[in-house]
Amino acid sequence: METARRVFRSYGFSPIDTPALEYAEILTGKGGDESDKQLFRFKQGDRDVAMRFDLTVPLARFTAQHLATVGTPFKRYHIAPVWRGENTQRGRYREFVQCDFDTIGTDSNAADVETLLVIHDLLVALGFERFTIRVNNRLILNGVLSKLDLLDQSVGVLRALDKLAKIGADAVVAEMVERVGATEAQARQVLELANPNITLDQLQTMLEGNEIGLLGVSRLRELFTAIATAGIPAERVALDVSIARGLDYYTGTIYETFLGDLPSIGSICSGGRYDNLAGLFTKERLPGVGASLGLDRLLAAMEELKLLGTQATPAPVLITQFDAARLGDYLRIGRALRAEGINAEVYPDVKKLGKQLQYADRKGFKLALIAGSDEFATGVWQIKNLGNGESQTISEADLVKTIQVLLSK
Amino acid sequence: METARRVFRSYGFSPIDTPALEYAEILTGKGGDESDKQLFRFKQGDRDVAMRFDLTVPLARFTAQHLATVGTPFKRYHIAPVWRGENTQRGRYREFVQCDFDTIGTDSNAADVETLLVIHDLLVALGFERFTIRVNNRLILNGVLSKLDLLDQSVGVLRALDKLAKIGADAVVAEMVERVGATEAQARQVLELANPNITLDQLQTMLEGNEIGLLGVSRLRELFTAIATAGIPAERVALDVSIARGLDYYTGTIYETFLGDLPSIGSICSGGRYDNLAGLFTKERLPGVGASLGLDRLLAAMEELKLLGTQATPAPVLITQFDAARLGDYLRIGRALRAEGINAEVYPDVKKLGKQLQYADRKGFKLALIAGSDEFATGVWQIKNLGNGESQTISEADLVKTIQVLLSK
Incomplete structure (x- = not known):
């Protein structure tokens, strides 16, 4: 429609x-x-x-x-x-x-x-x-x-x-x-x-x-x-x-x-x-x-004819949540992605990573972002490609650009 | 919505x-x-x-x-x-x-x-x-x-x-x-x-x-x-x-x-x-x-608060029609604009320009494209800015680009 x-x-x-x-x-x-x-x-x-x-x-x-x-x-x-x-x-x-x-x-x-x-x-x-x-x-x-x-x-x-x-x-x-x-x-x-x-x-x-x-x-x-x-x-x-x-x-x-x-x-x-x-x-x-x-x-x-996507979410990016005290940062990155036209969802609960990735798989997200205390301390984010399982660590300054490239593939 | x-x-x-x-x-x-x-x-x-x-x-x-x-x-x-x-x-x-x-x-x-x-x-x-x-x-x-x-x-x-x-x-x-x-x-x-x-x-x-x-x-x-x-x-x-x-x-x-x-x-x-x-x-x-x-x-x-546009059309560009034999060309330009994400409507009838522009005004189109036999003979299009009334003549090769610039203003 x-x-x-x-x-x-x-x-x-x-x-x-x-x-x-x-x-x-x-x-x-x-x-x-x-x-x-x-x-x-x-x-x-x-x-x-x-x-x-x-x-x-x-x-x-x-x-x-x-x-x-x-x-x-x-x-x-x-x-x-x-x-x-x-x-x-x-x-x-x-x-x-x-x-x-x-x-x-x-x-x-x-x-x-x-x-x-x-x-x-x-x-x-x-x-x-x-x-x-x-x-x-x-x-x-x-x-x-x-x-x-x-x-x-x-x-x-x-x-x-x-x-x-x-x-x-x-x-x-x-x-x-x-x-x-x-x-x-x-x-x-x-x-x-x-x-x-x-x-x-x-x-x-x-x-x-x-x-x-x-x-x-x-x-x-x-x-x-x-x-x-x-x-x-x-x-x-x-x-x-x-x-x-x-x-x-x-x-x-x-x-x-x-x-x-x-x-x-x-x-x-x-x-x-x-x-x-x-x-x-x-x-x-x-x-x-x-x-x-x-x-x-x-x-x-x-x-x-398999022309319908298997995605059950309109967002390709799931921002996982590790540290409730950092909620504002997870939300901030979500808004930065949306400002570039990339739909992004912040997982609402601080749960084990496995649980959050299971949700991501079921819904068909393409990328998961991961940041805990180590990442926040060094100003980086992990990007996990849910298609091939590969991960990379990217500085926050390059995050949006890298995600744009990954999603365009 | x-x-x-x-x-x-x-x-x-x-x-x-x-x-x-x-x-x-x-x-x-x-x-x-x-x-x-x-x-x-x-x-x-x-x-x-x-x-x-x-x-x-x-x-x-x-x-x-x-x-x-x-x-x-x-x-x-x-x-x-x-x-x-x-x-x-x-x-x-x-x-x-x-x-x-x-x-x-x-x-x-x-x-x-x-x-x-x-x-x-x-x-x-x-x-x-x-x-x-x-x-x-x-x-x-x-x-x-x-x-x-x-x-x-x-x-x-x-x-x-x-x-x-x-x-x-x-x-x-x-x-x-x-x-x-x-x-x-x-x-x-x-x-x-x-x-x-x-x-x-x-x-x-x-x-x-x-x-x-x-x-x-x-x-x-x-x-x-x-x-x-x-x-x-x-x-x-x-x-x-x-x-x-x-x-x-x-x-x-x-x-x-x-x-x-x-x-x-x-x-x-x-x-x-x-x-x-x-x-x-x-x-x-x-x-x-x-x-x-x-x-x-x-x-x-x-x-x-006047936040609603006065446009009664989802298309900013009206392609006027002068020569029924050139219908394919009008439609072709319409598709070329749409391919670049510019919504465009082709006026369905060959009527006097005044009538077509009156329709464009009423509906709130921003630009009107005009091409008759002279234009087709020389490969150009007229673009009329319905906001300020200004017209310019543009070669077909530059048409889409020029319209993009005009609409971004």
């Missing part, structure tokens, strides 16, 4: 927070599909309230309400818990943290391109090297379906297409013919979209004369050109016309992100462009684009 | 988070004083749950439950919302954020001293210069009351003492005599504790022969010695034997922190030592010490 915050901020996204509780009517929206959302809903006094089940509805409410203050483009990130009354299972909890970022109030493709850059830089900052951001644009699909006169059947078409991996091409074609009323030729053309080797040129040919579809192609073309110039390695971004991500919400660019070393875990960062964020709350049209980092999946992946 | 996290981590405190919802019986504890806590309580399925009303009860539950994993000393910070069904008013909300840090599992005075150091460094990091951390030790009060044979009446004594500022010394003495059954001489001796000029030496004399009280004096003496050695300016810490902070919870050192420029706002960081954190949840005795930063008060104070 610290890394995500840092990357979001580096792109100019500001943090927002909204209350955990919203009026229930805000969360249920127009529809009566409350049970789908598995709301935690209750009366607080005479208020009918519920705990937010995602960060999107609160964002819509917040943006509509504070539009005059925040203005557009409005770039925000929000990392916060949401609640759903689900049955818990491995990787699914009733309370879990969502991590969203969005750019609201612009139709510009620049925001779509930047969204991809943020996803890319975020994964690199987290320590991933092998990953693919798959991109699509819903306009392409709409264009193809519209050319085939199947736009009204898009739900059924996509439902069939989604089964491709499971039931194979022929069965998908059969389903489109039977249930959607497509001809076999139409079905085969739709199936072409799932061809992993399809190119933007081929799509452009397929979509000739269809303005909407061609807009999708040209926006993706611009995206690929811009990210290459911006320095994103080509192998980390791939066209995938088969991804759709929810039929009603996304209307333009779509992103899904898969780990090269762990594709089976699914997309760890997904999102897309939408036409209107807050239609329920304001008449002002608010187009936007954003993505959501799947923290639970991500953590599972980082654990499996 | 970012600053608080950084300071807590620099002292080796680790973040924890606990669920917003706990089983109601955890939060109500033994007593039936649920209404005091103004719980948001409801049924979720067949579970009787409630939203946490503070971070202390969840910490106690968490520590008791995970003691074998976290071990002691256990240093944690927790910045998270809590909920209380109060009537809202200025500065009082039903959802508000608490910001706590604690060291658990040690009786050592080193942890008490460190707690004071954290409070000090935190306020300095937030930009405060004039503040006083007032310290006391509950043992001193207990010692004085015990010497006067009033220990059993401590609640009544303190209730009277608390009114000193409001009703004056004579009325306090009268109340102690009438309601607590103290003699006038006893009452006058208790009143001596509220003397702002009292010294540890005087307290030592007062407490002669009383072991508990003298332990309180010696721990405070050790604290003042250690913080002086550790480099804390003497004027920022003061003995104040009159502070008590809740009768039943704190048992040792007590902290309250007042701003020199805004004392009327009350204590902005308070805490103390307690004997046993989690008696309700484990038989293991868990002594500890910690403090809580009052975020709402703190923000009000920072706003009043």
Whole structure:
């Protein structure tokens, strides 16, 4: 989360927070599909309230309400818990943290391109090297379906297409013919979209004369050109016309992100462009684009790929304590290290060195500082490298510098 | 919050988070004083749950439950919302954020001293210069009351003492005599504790022969010695034997922190030592010490003292956009700045410069980068200083370096 915050901020996204509780009517929206959302809903006094089940509805409410203050483009990130009354299972909890970022109030493709850059830089900052951001644009699909006169059947078409991996091409074609009323030729053309080797040129040919579809192609073309110039390695971004991500919400660019070393875990960062964020709350049209980092999946992946440190302390240096009368000196050295940006903890009790080093090992400290009466008498400190067990004796004047060098190794 | 996290981590405190919802019986504890806590309580399925009303009860539950994993000393910070069904008013909300840090599992005075150091460094990091951390030790009060044979009446004594500022010394003495059954001489001796000029030496004399009280004096003496050695300016810490902070919870050192420029706002960081954190949840005795930063008060104070930046963006640099075909170049420069730790935002739309600079002003960007066809043709960028309106033209090779220099001013 610290890394995500840092990357979001580096792109100019500001943090927002909204209350955990919203009026229930805000969360249920127009529809009566409350049970789908598995709301935690209750009366607080005479208020009918519920705990937010995602960060999107609160964002819509917040943006509509504070539009005059925040203005557009409005770039925000929000990392916060949401609640759903689900049955818990491995990787699914009733309370879990969502991590969203969005750019609201612009139709510009620049925001779509930047969204991809943020996803890319975020994964690199987290320590991933092998990953693919798959991109699509819903306009392409709409264009193809519209050319085939199947736009009204898009739900059924996509439902069939989604089964491709499971039931194979022929069965998908059969389903489109039977249930959607497509001809076999139409079905085969739709199936072409799932061809992993399809190119933007081929799509452009397929979509000739269809303005909407061609807009999708040209926006993706611009995206690929811009990210290459911006320095994103080509192998980390791939066209995938088969991804759709929810039929009603996304209307333009779509992103899904898969780990090269762990594709089976699914997309760890997904999102897309939408036409209107807050239609329920304001008449002002608010187009936007954003993505959501799947923290639970991500953590599972980082654990499996050993990208999570074993440190259980945010401090690399433990200052052991030998002589209670010297507490001020231990604390003074701690502050001297912190002043140079080195996190340091002073062990609170005067215990046997073995006990203190055992604590240091368990927590994953890198260095331990040791000073008793001999050291104080001569103005030196012992530095014990907990990685290789080596010790050295250093004058206090050189202590901070030496520790900086040791930690940079 | 970012600053608080950084300071807590620099002292080796680790973040924890606990669920917003706990089983109601955890939060109500033994007593039936649920209404005091103004719980948001409801049924979720067949579970009787409630939203946490503070971070202390969840910490106690968490520590008791995970003691074998976290071990002691256990240093944690927790910045998270809590909920209380109060009537809202200025500065009082039903959802508000608490910001706590604690060291658990040690009786050592080193942890008490460190707690004071954290409070000090935190306020300095937030930009405060004039503040006083007032310290006391509950043992001193207990010692004085015990010497006067009033220990059993401590609640009544303190209730009277608390009114000193409001009703004056004579009325306090009268109340102690009438309601607590103290003699006038006893009452006058208790009143001596509220003397702002009292010294540890005087307290030592007062407490002669009383072991508990003298332990309180010696721990405070050790604290003042250690913080002086550790480099804390003497004027920022003061003995104040009159502070008590809740009768039943704190048992040792007590902290309250007042701003020199805004004392009327009350204590902005308070805490103390307690004997046993989690008696309700484990038989293991868990002594500890910690403090809580009052975020709402703190923000009000920072706003009043103009310590809050006017920036509404975490990025100092806005890269304006002139030529959509050059999007990749704008994004590339953005990434080059970020690689050097400079947050930068690319304006998403190709709009008139005036519009883009208006956005930059409103959000508080410090510098705007400008490049159109002329600049791209000659490989230069314009940097506009939004503070003084000055512009300069810089070759792309020198761009990052120049921006670093401008931002460091």
